Amino acid sequence: MKITSIGHAGFHIETAAGSILCDPWVNPAYFASWIPFPDNSELDWKALGRCDYLYVSHLHRDHFDEVNLRDNVDKDTTVLLPDYPVPDLKRELERLGFHKFVETTDSVKTTVTGDKGSLDIMIIALRAPADGPIGDSGLIVSDGETVCFNMNDARPVDLDVIDEAFGHVDVHLLQYSGAIWYPMVYDIPRKSKANFAAQKRQRGMDRARSYIEQVGATWVVPSAGPPMFLDEELYAVNDLGSGIADDMIGDLDVAPGTNPVPGDVTSIFPDQVTFLEQMRIHGTDDGVRHRGLMMVSGSAADFTGSTLESIEHPYPPEDVFGPNKKAYLERMQAKFAPIIAAEKATWAPAEGDELLPALRELFEPIMAQSDLICDGIGYPVGLVMTPHSSAKEVTDETEIVVLDFPNRIVREPKEGEGKYRYGFRIATEIVRTVLRDNEPDWVNTIFLSTRFTTWRIGGYNEYLYTFFKCLTDERIAYADGWFSEAHDDDASIRKDGWEIQRRCPHLKADLDKFGVVDGDTLTCNLHGWEWNLPTGRCLTTKGHDLRAEKL
Numbered sequence: 314m315k316i317t318s319i320g321h322a323g324f325h326i327e328t329a330a331g332s333i334l335c336d337p338w339v340n341p342a343y344f345a346s347w348i349p350f351p352d353n354s355e356l357d358w359k360a361l362g363r364c365d366y367l368y369v370s371h372l373h374r375d376h377f378d379e380v381n382l383r384d385n386v387d388k389d390t391t392v393l394l395p396d397y398p399v400p401d402l403k404r405e406l407e408r409l410g411f412h413k414f415v416e417t418t419d420s421v422k423t424t425v426t427g428d429k430g431s432l433d434i435m436i437i438a439l440r441a442p443a444d445g446p447i448g449d450s451g452l453i454v455s456d457g458e459t460v461c462f463n464m465n466d467a468r469p470v471d472l473d474v475i476d477e478a479f480g481h482v483d484v485h486l487l488q489y490s491g492a493i494w495y496p497m498v499y500d501i502p503r504k505s506k507a508n509f510a511a512q513k514r515q516r517g518m519d520r521a522r523s524y525i526e527q528v529g530a531t532w533v534v535p536s537a538g539p540p541m542f543l544d545e546e547l548y549a550v551n552d553l554g555s556g557i558a559d560d561m562i563g564d565l566d567v568a569p570g571t572n573p574v575p576g577d578v579t580s581i582f583p584d585q586v587t588f589l590e591q592m593r594i595h596g597t598d599d600g601v602r603h604r605g606l607m608m609v610s611g612s613a614a615d616f617t618g619s620t621l622e623s624i625e626h627p628y629p630p631e632d633v634f635g636p637n638k639k640a641y642l643e644r645m646q647a648k649f650a651p652i653i654a655a656e657k658a659t660w661a662p663a664e665g666d667e668l669l670p671a672l673r674e675l676f677e678p679i680m681a682q683s684d685l686i687c688d689g690i691g692y693p694v695g696l697v698m699t700p701h702s703s704a705k706e707v708t709d710e711t712e713i714v715v716l717d718f719p720n721r722i723v724r725e726p727k728e729g730e731g732k733y734r735y736g737f738r739i740a741t742e743i744v745r746t747v748l749r750d751n752e753p754d755w756v757n758t759i760f761l762s763t764r765f766t767t768w769r770i771g772g773y774n775e776y777l778y779t780f781f782k783c784l785t786d787e788r789i790a791y792a793d794g795w796f797s798e799a800h801d802d803d804a805s806i807r808k809d810g811w812e813i814q815r816r817c818p819h820l821k822a823d824l825d826k827f828g829v830v831d832g833d834t835l836t837c838n839l840h841g842w843e844w845n846l847p848t849g850r851c852l853t854t855k856g857h858d859l860r861a862e863k864l
Contacts, residue, residue, distance in 0.1 A: 314459035314616050316484060318608040319361060320353030321375055322465035322537035324486060328456035330430030331365030333393070335452065335463055339381050341649070342374035343762035344743060345656035346547055347540035349375075350584070351633045352645055353610035362386035365427055367411070368393045368436075368452050370465050371445040372402055373757055375492075375540065383409050391415055391427070395438040395450035399791050401753075402448065420471070422478040432456055435478055437469045442779045442792040443819075443840075444468070446757045459483050459616045462528060466492055466537040468520075468839055470822045472527050483619045485530035489521035489588040490538030491581030494760050497550055500768040506579075513581045516841045518591050520827075523838055525597045527826060531619035533598070534606050535589060539582030543646045544653055547763060552580035552587070553639055585609075586634045609633065661745035663700040668741070669714050671748050672696070673723040679784055680721040683793045686783075689776030689856060690718040695726070695736035698744050712741070732770070735777060739765040756782040772854045775819075810864050811835075811846055818844075818857040835859065 315327040319337060326333040339358060341348050362385040369392075370376050388410040394403055396419040403414065417423050419438040424431050433455040440448055444467075451467040453460065453475055460479045466488035475482060496509040525533055542550040583591075589605040592598035598605040608614065611627035633641045680687055699711040713726050715733070743759055752758050756778055759765055776796075783789040804815040809830035817824055822839040829836045834852070835844045843852040844859040851857040 314454075314456055314461060314484075315613060316461060316486075316534075316616065317613040318534070318536070318610055319356055320349040320351070320610040321540065322370070322463075322486075322488065323349075323353070324463060324536070325361055325364070326454055326461060326463075328430075328432060328454075328459075330432045330456055331427050333366040333368055333432075333452075333454060334361055334364040334386065334390075335368045336370055336376040336465060337361065337381050337386065338375050338378040340378050341652060341656060342378070342540075343758065344660075344746075344764050345653045346542060346544060346762040346764060347375055348543055348645070348649055349610065350539055350541040351609050351641070352541075352648070356611060358385040362390075364390050365429065366391050366393055366415075366425065366432075368463075369402065369406065370395070370451070370463075370467065371449045372405065372754075373445055373466075373761070376465065377402070377405065379405075379409065382406070382411075389413065391425070393417065393425070393434060393436065393452065395419075395436045395448065396440075397438060397448040397450075398440055399447050399787055401446070401788075420474045433479070435475070437467065437471075437474070439467055439469060440795075442783065442795055443775060446754045446782055447788055447791065453479055453482075455479055459618055461616075462486065462530065464488065464524065464528075468822075470817075470827075470839065472524075475528065481619070482528050482530040483616055484532045484534065484614075485525065485528050486534045486536045487521055487524060488537035489518055489535050489591075490583055491517055492538060492761075493581070494763045494765075494767075495581070497581070498763055498766050500766055510579050510581050513841075514583055516838065517581070518583065518588055520838050520841075521588065522591065522595055522597045523827065525592070525603055530603065532604050532606050532616070532621060533592070534608050534614075535585045536608070539584055541642060541645055542763075543642070543649045545646075548642075548646070550580060550582065550763060551642060552582045552584060553642075584634060584638070585630075660742045661749045663710075663740070663742040663745070665745055668698060668712050668744060668748075669723065669725065672714050672716075672744075675748065675784065676716060676723050677721065678786075679780070679789050680716075680718065680723075682786065683780065683783075683789045685793050685796050686776045686780050686789070687718040687721060689796065690735075690774055690780065691855075692719065692734045693717045693730075694777065695733035696744075697736060697738040698741045699738070701740035701742055710741070732768075734770045735768070735774060737765055737767050753785045753788065754782045755784070772852070775854055805860075807864065812862045812864055813846070814860040817842070818851065818859055819853075835861070 317325040319325055321338050322336045324335045367390045391413045392411050394414045394416050417436045422435045424433055435453040436450050438450045449467040451464040453462050460482050461484040462482045463486045496506050592605045597603050607630050609630050614624040615622040694716040696714045715724050715726050747758050779792050783792045805812050806815045806825040817837045819842050827837050827839045833846050835846055846861045849859045849861050
């Protein structure tokens with residue numbers, strides 16, 4: 314089996330029985346904020362597109378690259394389709410011209426056969442509203458000799474099915490870096506933001522190491538992150554080891570083992586070198602059971618079972634990491650500046666009709682269909698829209714619209730209403746663009762771009778972000794129904810002096826594997842949610858109470 318990295322979460326898997334092209338992302342995504350790191354634009358995408366099978370894990374734009382799929386991938390290739398309850402991914406692929414599908418069943422081993430032979434595959438499909446844009450997935454492939462688990466940025470809760478179906482995993486392709494807008498966009502003090510970023514950064518790497526231990530693969534390839542942020546206004550989001558004063562380091566409450574240096578904790582986007590070092594520090598690269606393997610865009614590794622026969626890189630990887638990273642990003646800034654400018658030129662103009670009627674037309678029908686989600690949000694949310702040049706200032710051009718979830722209406726602010734518990738400050742042209750394009754998912758467009766700022770009073774509200782990714786009748790019906798289902802939490806585990814329900818109230822992770830008890834606090838490392846054990850109260854957001862009893 315030959316595995317070639319094609320950038321970010323993308324891989325080209327070649328076997329005697331055929332090739333699989335996975336998540337081929339090359340064009341800037343999320344309002345031109347995200348660009349693959351290292352650069353993969355020089356790869357031969359036409360040749361890569363002449364594949365036997367195509368696997369797109371989910372609809373996030375750093376996995377589903379519409380332009381690349383349309384222009385470069387053979388439409389007669391067979392698509393390996395995850396088992397999602399809402400068929401948006403299949404519809405999007407059909408719209409691009411793909412017409413051959415293997416519709417898999419979640420977590421069931423399947424044999425696919427073509428002119429060149431047969432492969433055993435399994436797609437683990439995650440179907441909770443919080444998973445990607447209503448769905449995320451990971452792919453297991455076996456050619457009879459080598460087993461590869463392409464987990465990209467999925468977070469499966471049951472990994473036992475892999476061992477049962479395939480036995481030992483030889484190669485594990487794993488996300489380890491951030492893929493969110495928190496905490497960079499929040500209106501909070503700089504020191505607090507740095508502290509939260511350090512915690513978020515470490516938690517993501519801890520979760521990845523937990524997956525390494527559970528999967529037990531011989532080789533681990535850090536993948537699916539980070540992107541490059543090359544627009545000048547977003548450049549500071551890159552992990553460059555700079556951007557925080559020396560005298561702040563001692564004030565940061567960072568997790569043991571993070572070893573912060575100036576700037577090291579201000580980015581949630583650690584790179585491959587950083588994670589490989591984490592593997593060595595924490596023993597998940599012991600040189601025998603698990604071995605970290607560096608791959609950059611264009612790196613190709615040949616495996617026979619668990620034996621790495623060879624690996625070739627298109628250039629020395631150190632050319633783009635460590636001391637050379639800043640200079641590399643500066644070269645990429647110059648290269649991509651005209652591409653980013655061209656993308657911005659396609660945005661809708663800031664000038665136009667009042668936004669309230671269009672937002673009312675979009676949101677109110679969705680509110681009317683989602684009682685549980687609206688009640689879960691539970692308060693009015695403010696949208697502050699100002700032309701990009703003064704996006705953080707209230708001017709005569711600023712328009713404020715209130716999403717009044719308790720009353721299921723979209724309205725103007727009321728006099729004396731004060732600051733909303735949750736609010737978003739977004740450039741008017743970006744809002745007009747998603748309205749013009751009938752985008753069904755603001756999370757997959759506006760929020761992941763990090764081209765906005767936000768504030769909140771109190772905890773994170775999962776219902777709110779679920780609402781923003783479900784702006785179609787089909788999506789909101791599924792999400793509201795999912796939240797309303799009663800989940801079986803009768804099973805229990807014993808951990809550090811407590812009897813606790815086995816399944817996390819958030820997304821049903823096995824707390825025996827992902828739960829960490831520290832005093833009276835339980836943390837589920839799958840997403841970092843926390844509970845107070847004596848009361849069972851969720852400390853991350855309202856609702857989602859946990860059953861626990863002191864032994």
